Amino acid sequence: GAGVSQSPRYKVAKRGQDVALRCDPISGHVSLFWYQQALGQGPEFLTYFQNEAQLDKSGLPSDRFFAERPEGSVSTLKIQRTQQEDSAVYLCASSPLRDTGRQPQHFGDGTRLSIL
Amino acid sequence: RKEVEQDPGPFNVPEGATVAFNCTYSNSASQSFFWYRQDCRKEPKLLMSVYSSGNEDGRFTAQLNRASQYISLLIRDSKLSDSATYLCVVIPNFGNEKLTFGTGTRLTIIP
Numbered sequence: 001g002a003g004v005s006q007s008p009r010y011k012v013a014k015r016g017q018d019v020a021l022r023c024d025p026i027s028g029h030v031s032l033f034w035y036q037q038a039l040g041q042g043p044e045f046l047t048y049f050q051n052e053a054q055l056d057k058s059g060l061p062s063d064r065f066f067a068e069r070p071e072g073s074v075s076t077l078k079i080q081r082t083q084q085e086d087s088a089v090y091l092c093a094s095s096p097l098r099d100t101g102r103q104p105q106h107f108g109d110g111t112r113l114s115i116l
Numbered sequence: 117r118k119e120v121e122q123d124p125g126p127f128n129v130p131e132g133a134t135v136a137f138n139c140t141y142s143n144s145a146s147q148s149f150f151w152y153r154q155d156c157r158k159e160p161k162l163l164m165s166v167y168s169s170g171n172e173d174g175r176f177t178a179q180l181n182r183a184s185q186y187i188s189l190l191i192r193d194s195k196l197s198d199s200a201t202y203l204c205v206v207i208p209n210f211g212n213e214k215l216t217f218g219t220g221t222r223l224t225i226i227p
Contacts (some may be wrong), residue, residue, distance in 0.1 A: 029212060030125055040124075042203050042217030043160065056214065091159060093215075104205075105158035105215060 002026060004108035006092050013082050014112045021077045021111045023092030031095040032075050033105060034067055038088045046090075049075060082115045089113070117142055122204050122218035130226050133194050137221045139204030140186045148207040149180055151189050153200045154220065160203055163189075191223075199225045 005024040013019050025032050031050055035043035036059075045059040051072035060067070064082075069075040079086055089112050093105035122139045129135045141149075149166035164171065166178040166187050177190040187204055204218035 035213065035215075035217075040219075042120075042220050043215070045214040045216065048213055050213075059214070095213075104162050104165070107161070109159050 004092055004094050004106055006090075006108035006111050007055065008111060010112045010114075012116065014116050015082060015084060017082055018078065018080045019082055019113065021079075021090050021113070022106060023075045023094075025073065025075070025092070026096070026106060027073075029094035029096050029106075031097070031105070032069060033093045033095075034075070034077050034098030035091040035093065036061075036088045036112070037091055043091055046077070073082070079113075082113075084115050087113055087115045118218075119143060119208070119216050120204055120218040122221050124219050124221060126222040126224060128224045128226055129194055131194060134190065134192050135194055135223065136188060136190045137202055137223075138186055138188050139205075139206075139218050140184075141190060141206045141216075142185070143206070143208045144182075144185060145209045146185075146206045147209055149187050150198050150205040150215075151176075151178060151187075151216050152195075152203040152205050152217075154203055163202070194225050196225050196227060199223060 007022045034046040037043040047067045048056040049069040064080045066078045089110040091110045093107045095105045120141050127142045151163040153163045154160045166180045170179045175192045179188045199219040201222045206216045207208040
């Protein structure tokens, strides 16, 4: 289909390892978002891109988290020196418009990250 | 206080019953409101937007009360397939694109 695609679907890493999570948004979508969803909680905002510009990274929990979208399409969320509290589902969402109040975001299936 | 608050449930409701959820938000300047549905181990999917005048989509009715800063969702004639977690979602203000989610309310429809 033509939905938001995320990979890998599942990732298991040892504490201290670096991980990279990929998001392919819907083609042509301007806005791209990353969210973190802990077990039993709603998704929490991490960061937001409009094309290649990272306009808001206020939700990134520490400087171990880094996101990029160099060509304004695919995005990568990188977590360095992973900790157990990083275990969560990482959701990517995209939207065709700048004003997402009128066009809510479409989510990918997420990457389920487990840190041992 | 969380920006968006929901009763996490669980709500266990017999098939055919009517069930209602409420959600409160703290930012009075909030501009856009939605209900998303999330099935177990799946991504959130938009159920419906919420407008000041209230809106209905089949068995689902959403209402917004700006004065009291709460949003409601009513499901009539509930089906087994309505079992899911319902997420209340707010966009806090213009120019701020991020979605702010509640914890979600877990609903199970019992045959």
